[in-house]
Amino acid sequence: MSETAWSWSVAGVLVVTVLASLPYWLPGIVVALRVRIFALVNGTEGIPVPGNLVGTEDFKRVYADPAANGRSRGAALSDLFWYWLAPGPQVHQEHLEPGPRYDDVARTTRRTIARLRKDDWEELVARCAAREFDRVDGSGAGSGSGYSSASGRARIVRLRDAMMPLWASVYYEVVFAEPCPPEARDLIVTNANDVVSALKCTRLRHMGRRERLTRYLQAKIAAGAVPYGLPAALTEQEQAFYLQGTYFNTAVVQMSEGMAHLLLAIAARPELQRQLRDDPEKQQAELLDRVIDETLRVYPLFGVAHRITSAQIALGETAIPAGSVLLFNYAEYHHAGVPDAAEFDPDRWLREHLEQVNNIPFGISANRPCPARGIAPLTMRVAAAEVLRRYALSTSVGHTRSLPNRGPCLLTPLTPDQPEPPRPAARLAWLRVRDRWEDVWRSLVQLVLGTYMVWDARRLRLCRNYFAAQEAEQ
Numbered sequence: 001m002s003e004t005a006w007s008w009s010v011a012g013v014l015v016v017t018v019l020a021s022l023p024y025w026l027p028g029i030v031v032a033l034r035v036r037i038f039a040l041v042n043g044t045e046g047i048p049v050p051g052n053l054v055g056t057e058d059f060k061r062v063y064a065d066p067a068a069n070g071r072s073r074g075a076a077l078s079d080l081f082w083y084w085l086a087p088g089p090q091v092h093q094e095h096l097e098p099g100p101r102y103d104d105v106a107r108t109t110r111r112t113i114a115r116l117r118k119d120d121w122e123e124l125v126a127r128c129a130a131r132e133f134d135r136v137d138g139s140g141a142g143s144g145s146g147y148s149s150a151s152g153r154a155r156i157v158r159l160r161d162a163m164m165p166l167w168a169s170v171y172y173e174v175v176f177a178e179p180c181p182p183e184a185r186d187l188i189v190t191n192a193n194d195v196v197s198a199l200k201c202t203r204l205r206h207m208g209r210r211e212r213l214t215r216y217l218q219a220k221i222a223a224g225a226v227p228y229g230l231p232a233a234l235t236e237q238e239q240a241f242y243l244q245g246t247y248f249n250t251a252v253v254q255m256s257e258g259m260a261h262l263l264l265a266i267a268a269r270p271e272l273q274r275q276l277r278d279d280p281e282k283q284q285a286e287l288l289d290r291v292i293d294e295t296l297r298v299y300p301l302f303g304v305a306h307r308i309t310s311a312q313i314a315l316g317e318t319a320i321p322a323g324s325v326l327l328f329n330y331a332e333y334h335h336a337g338v339p340d341a342a343e344f345d346p347d348r349w350l351r352e353h354l355e356q357v358n359n360i361p362f363g364i365s366a367n368r369p370c371p372a373r374g375i376a377p378l379t380m381r382v383a384a385a386e387v388l389r390r391y392a393l394s395t396s397v398g399h400t401r402s403l404p405n406r407g408p409c410l411l412t413p414l415t416p417d418q419p420e421p422p423r424p425a426a427r428l429a430w431l432r433v434r435d436r437w438e439d440v441w442r443s444l445v446q447l448v449l450g451t452y453m454v455w456d457a458r459r460l461r462l463c464r465n466y467f468a469a470q471e472a473e474q
Helices: 003-042 056-064 078-085 100-114 118-137 159-176 182-199 207-222 236-267 270-278 281-298 330-334 376-390 425-460 462-473
Strands: 047-049 155-158 304-308 313-315 318-320 325-329 391-394 408-413
Touching (some): 056 313, 056 325, 078 182, 078 425, 078 462, 100 159, 118 376, 155 159, 159 182, 159 236, 182 236, 236 281, 236 391, 236 408, 270 391, 281 376, 325 330, 425 462
Antiparallel strands (some): 304 325, 391 408
């Protein structure tokens, strides 16, 4: 072989090697670059918690401090969250400043959720799940048999996408006390998917998709179709924004993400799935509760929550000044404390005392906890049980807290002839390879789109302009 041919051969091998290894190193580099760019565009405001100033041991105390009560005003970072949550971020329950408007909104949400008893929630979710899964399966069979009437052929789904129509139907009925029509379900799913895709930086936001839902909700409010009341402190348009942000954005997105994490964790563990399906009913329920608890601990639905201090917070020999932006990192807090905190182990809830585990999946009661904290695990259990009655789940993809891949999973319908289908090794291997290569492309998309949206949010200054206009009116 000539020297030139040899050189070309070596170069070819190097090129092939680099290309083949891209999924193993490029996404991590791109993510780090994206974080760096975000910091440059957004500035360096913010005190990480836990971090150098506030350790893990002080996380809950600082979080619960009455002075850690500011939500949006005074933080440049709020422009980005308002951008992602538009329309109506000024009345989003998570971002309303303390005061009479927040009190009215929070009271209305609690009243709406509390009108349903535990049995009512279970019946509602079971009924909506059966209807939505029958629709997807093309089946008229209910869930009583435990089997799907589909042919038994496995199909790949994105779990987050598969769960959205279910929670759209559930929360539509919670708000309007009537079954969700297909038109409304599609509007809600389109809105929720647009919001969460923008948050993950996998797609640009499309305000037209969101505003179609706003107009639909305004028409429902004008027709007097909200039987359980709306916040009186809000205008009619703001009431539509309130419904859209609280129920058809946050509730639908968070419950869909929570279910995707839960089902993906089960799909990756065949023995756990077998136990959940084969154990006696009481043991199944107890195990599923532990799996849900562990899912919410390892993959918390909240990433980083920012709070603006309204007064000084004492901290040992130092203090956190008023006006500071505290960045509470749920995932880092959950993964600190015990040596194996990053491991997914549902049985830890049998061995360890609750106070030994850093776990606040729904926040802290002293500082605006999630209003659905009492019913989220319950409804997740009902929905998961319905899925497990119908399908065997298999997956081989990467599973991270942010879930940008939307949870690819292989669903094989259970049939009387095949109550325990084998795991399709070849398809799972292909799914893993596909997911790794999608991660390469997705990380580049997130870098470009995320950088643009951070810049655009800073340019529009939605939060700062809103409060500036309020000050000018006073």
